[in-house]
Amino acid sequence: MMKFGGTSVADADRIKRAARRIVDRRAEGHSVVAVLSARGKTTDQLIEMAQEVSATPDPREMDMLLSSGERISCALCAMVINDLGHRAVSLTGSQAGIVTDESHTKALIIDVRADRIKSALDEGHIVLVAGFQGVSQTAKNVTTLGRGGSDTSAVAVAAALGADVCEIYTDVAGVYSADPRIVPDARKLDYVSFDEMLEMAASGAGVLQLRSVEYARNHDVAIHCRSSFSDEPGTIVQAEGDAMEKPLITAVTHTTDEARLALVGVPDAPGAAAKIFDALAGANVNVDMIVQNEPVNAGGKAEISFTVPRDDLRVAREALQPLAGESFSEITTHEAMGKVSIVGAGMRSHPGVAAKVFHVLAEQGVNIDMISTSPIKISCVIEMDRVPDAVQALHSAFELSGEDTIRAEDPF
Amino acid sequence: MMKFGGTSVADADRIKRAARRIVDRRAEGHSVVAVLSARGKTTDQLIEMAQEVSATPDPREMDMLLSSGERISCALCAMVINDLGHRAVSLTGSQAGIVTDESHTKALIIDVRADRIKSALDEGHIVLVAGFQGVSQTAKNVTTLGRGGSDTSAVAVAAALGADVCEIYTDVAGVYSADPRIVPDARKLDYVSFDEMLEMAASGAGVLQLRSVEYARNHDVAIHCRSSFSDEPGTIVQAEGDAMEKPLITAVTHTTDEARLALVGVPDAPGAAAKIFDALAGANVNVDMIVQNEPVNAGGKAEISFTVPRDDLRVAREALQPLAGESFSEITTHEAMGKVSIVGAGMRSHPGVAAKVFHVLAEQGVNIDMISTSPIKISCVIEMDRVPDAVQALHSAFELSGEDTIRAEDPF
Numbered sequence: 001m002m003k004f005g006g007t008s009v010a011d012a013d014r015i016k017r018a019a020r021r022i023v024d025r026r027a028e029g030h031s032v033v034a035v036l037s038a039r040g041k042t043t044d045q046l047i048e049m050a051q052e053v054s055a056t057p058d059p060r061e062m063d064m065l066l067s068s069g070e071r072i073s074c075a076l077c078a079m080v081i082n083d084l085g086h087r088a089v090s091l092t093g094s095q096a097g098i099v100t101d102e103s104h105t106k107a108l109i110i111d112v113r114a115d116r117i118k119s120a121l122d123e124g125h126i127v128l129v130a131g132f133q134g135v136s137q138t139a140k141n142v143t144t145l146g147r148g149g150s151d152t153s154a155v156a157v158a159a160a161l162g163a164d165v166c167e168i169y170t171d172v173a174g175v176y177s178a179d180p181r182i183v184p185d186a187r188k189l190d191y192v193s194f195d196e197m198l199e200m201a202a203s204g205a206g207v208l209q210l211r212s213v214e215y216a217r218n219h220d221v222a223i224h225c226r227s228s229f230s231d232e233p234g235t236i237v238q239a240e241g242d243a244m245e246k247p248l249i250t251a252v253t254h255t256t257d258e259a260r261l262a263l264v265g266v267p268d269a270p271g272a273a274a275k276i277f278d279a280l281a282g283a284n285v286n287v288d289m290i291v292q293n294e295p296v297n298a299g300g301k302a303e304i305s306f307t308v309p310r311d312d313l314r315v316a317r318e319a320l321q322p323l324a325g326e327s328f329s330e331i332t333t334h335e336a337m338g339k340v341s342i343v344g345a346g347m348r349s350h351p352g353v354a355a356k357v358f359h360v361l362a363e364q365g366v367n368i369d370m371i372s373t374s375p376i377k378i379s380c381v382i383e384m385d386r387v388p389d390a391v392q393a394l395h396s397a398f399e400l401s402g403e404d405t406i407r408a409e410d411p412f
Numbered sequence: 413m414m415k416f417g418g419t420s421v422a423d424a425d426r427i428k429r430a431a432r433r434i435v436d437r438r439a440e441g442h443s444v445v446a447v448l449s450a451r452g453k454t455t456d457q458l459i460e461m462a463q464e465v466s467a468t469p470d471p472r473e474m475d476m477l478l479s480s481g482e483r484i485s486c487a488l489c490a491m492v493i494n495d496l497g498h499r500a501v502s503l504t505g506s507q508a509g510i511v512t513d514e515s516h517t518k519a520l521i522i523d524v525r526a527d528r529i530k531s532a533l534d535e536g537h538i539v540l541v542a543g544f545q546g547v548s549q550t551a552k553n554v555t556t557l558g559r560g561g562s563d564t565s566a567v568a569v570a571a572a573l574g575a576d577v578c579e580i581y582t583d584v585a586g587v588y589s590a591d592p593r594i595v596p597d598a599r600k601l602d603y604v605s606f607d608e609m610l611e612m613a614a615s616g617a618g619v620l621q622l623r624s625v626e627y628a629r630n631h632d633v634a635i636h637c638r639s640s641f642s643d644e645p646g647t648i649v650q651a652e653g654d655a656m657e658k659p660l661i662t663a664v665t666h667t668t669d670e671a672r673l674a675l676v677g678v679p680d681a682p683g684a685a686a687k688i689f690d691a692l693a694g695a696n697v698n699v700d701m702i703v704q705n706e707p708v709n710a711g712g713k714a715e716i717s718f719t720v721p722r723d724d725l726r727v728a729r730e731a732l733q734p735l736a737g738e739s740f741s742e743i744t745t746h747e748a749m750g751k752v753s754i755v756g757a758g759m760r761s762h763p764g765v766a767a768k769v770f771h772v773l774a775e776q777g778v779n780i781d782m783i784s785t786s787p788i789k790i791s792c793v794i795e796m797d798r799v800p801d802a803v804q805a806l807h808s809a810f811e812l813s814g815e816d817t818i819r820a821e822d823p824f
Contacts, residue, residue, distance in 0.1 A: 090473055
């Protein structure tokens with residue numbers, strides 16, 4: 001099971017390279033199914049076409065439109081494989097049996113009915129499956145899975161076929177201990193657990209789509225995330241097991257596109273917060289971190305702070321405006337915020353990690369605005385400008401670059 | 413039933429214009445199904461992509477690739493219609509129930525199972541069907557119908573739905589008595605019979621695809637061929653009936669892309685010609701007109717001349733090379749040939765028409781190389797350079813421009 005992303009099929013040369021990789025794998029004696037994304041710019045061009053004709057394109061038709069991008073990649077790649085002397089067939093999401101619910105542009109996979117894939121494999125074919133798409137269970141419409149959906153397609157097909165591993169080829173060499181653009185000596189990780197990868201994806205690591213990791217965890221399909229431009233092994237994402245190295249901290253992740261809103265004068269009564277977040281949910285604003293505190297001497301009024309993607313800030317303010325006076329007295333916003341997180345399954349049993357994080361950031365003079373934690377993650381909202389310093393300091397303090405990474409079993 | 417060609421959906425403005433036309437028809441109270449072609453340049457771009465990766469693209473994958481063009485048109489047009497306050501759904505050829513045989517890139521329609529179209533119409537939807545494509549009966553693969561296949565899709569769906577008329581919107585105003593670029597006072601014809609249209613399509617009139625006219629004749633679906641840029645009625649192509657005007661000659665058609673091959677020294681024995689044309693058929697060369705004559709004093713050797721599309725000339729020569737010496741002694745070729753034809757159901761009972769044609773051409777000093785006739789057509793192969801003169805002279809001699817066209821019932 002292989003999957004190639006948009007940059008890996010972006011032009012004729014890259015499609016040929018992907019085809020050769022697929023053929024090589026077949027020549028090793030494996031049955032090969034490959035899921036392909038749309039070519040680099042195709043999806044953007046299709047979206048542009050839609051915007052030319054409609055301000056709010058109908059979601060069903062948007063799916064019909066966008067799904068053609070992956071078909072094009074698959075057909076072209078199949079041509080090359082056939083020219084290389086192997087037999088390939090391309091299948092649309094529908095032909096491949098990827099059944100989804102009815103929610104256009106963000107459909108969820110319900111089932112993979114892989115009969116047609118299996119019989120094509122039995123006939124000795126290499127099977128190419130158009131990623132990012134499926135067919136809706138009831139209305140039999142073309143659906144798409146939302147941004148990054150091809151990763152999920154690949155994992156779902158791998159699960160349905162009982163594949164050992166789903167190889168996801170991309171333009172980076174694997175999962176790193178931090179963004180190498182900020183930390184030049186960041187280390188490529190050999191193994192990451194599903195739980196760690198989920199926390200990393202949620203806190204800024206862009207290499208794998210959150211939903212595909214969830215799907216892989218739920219169906220226990222290992223993901224091998226690797227470069228399509230090199231033969232080096234990448235990073236294996238799999239269930240936590242004894243064989244895995246268990247560093248205390250696996251990676252430092254970050255985002256730089258946060259905005260923070262603070263509401264003061266929130267009535268300290270049941271339902272006050274619900275009203276506020278109902279309004280935000282109704283406007284489709286994705287709220288990340290939430291902190292509520294009740295200042296002393298505030299006359300029974302609470303203060304609620306939360307972060308949203310910076311792009312959603314205007315919409316969030318507009319959604320809250322009708323509640324001003326009733327649900328809060330004043331709203332302040334901070335646009336230029338970021339978030340730095342450390343993730344590691346090894347920290348479960350080490351409560352001292354949080355203290356060390358705060359200590360490291362304090363040493364750098366980085367002010368922490370908000371904190372949120374999970375058993376394997378600590379996130380701090382800080383000023384956007386200080387994100388690189390914070391990432392570097394944490395990466396170095398937890399010694400993530402070298403072979404001598406601090407391990408969970410080490411004295412700490 | 414409406415159909416819009418590639419130029420009629422070539423950009424955002426034209427798609428909007430087509431959508432308005434569809435909505436207007438719906439507002440008149442009709443149930444509307446529209447078949448759309450790929451946008452102007454889309455098919456060429458897709459073919460170019462295929463050529464970048466493969467010299468001889470696999471036909472099954474070519475169909476998978478090319479079929480995305482019409483889906484894109486349909487999805488975009490459906491978006492516009494939905495924005496205009498109507499409800500539209502786009503359907504792929506497969507979803508629309510267009511079942512074909514298994515011959516990729518030139519599939520034939522076997523059946524149209526229009527259940528899904530009908531139920532969408534019953535729900536009050538406008539239905540947009542991707543033209544040029546279907547799904548193969550046995551292997552359930554995406555197939556395409558070959559160049560101009562969208563006309564055939566439209567006629568086939570119209571037949572399956574029992575529609576009164578199939579409106580084909582194109583970039584010309586209808587069918588003319590001659591090419592208006594050569595004959596400025598050529599007349600737009602109100603009616604043409606199926607048989608005449610077939611002869612015209614076969615002899616150079618590019619407005620409708622031959623196969624779509626055949627399908628329409630076999631299923632008795634009238635075609636209204638009209639401009640997508642004007643509200644003027646176009647030309648109705650229908651079964652010959654009493655109500656139709658019956659001119660002696662309906663139109664003059666022409667081609668300028670013929671090449672003529674002459675083989676001398678062909679043994680005058682059974683099977684000699686068969687060998688020659690088997691070789692050409694094997695090379696996929698489309699032979700048009702064939703003339704065989706046995707010159708006096710040629711020692712039992714015949715001469716065979718035939719025309720092929722100029723683009724096929726090189727392939728034809730190569731295909732014949734292995735037969736040189738055995739099946740013929742010498743081959744001569746004339747590249748710059750054309751063909752002028754007159755077509756008219758009214759000539760059936762007027763044997764004098766052929767004589768008049770030869771007379772007119774002789775007066776112009778146009779040399780006739782080859783002649784072929786049918787009950788309603790006379791074609792002459794002439795030098796390419798003389799085609800415009802010949803067309804103009806014939807159009808004028810048969811008085812095709814004015815209202816006072818010679819009619820079949822007129823004395824002649």
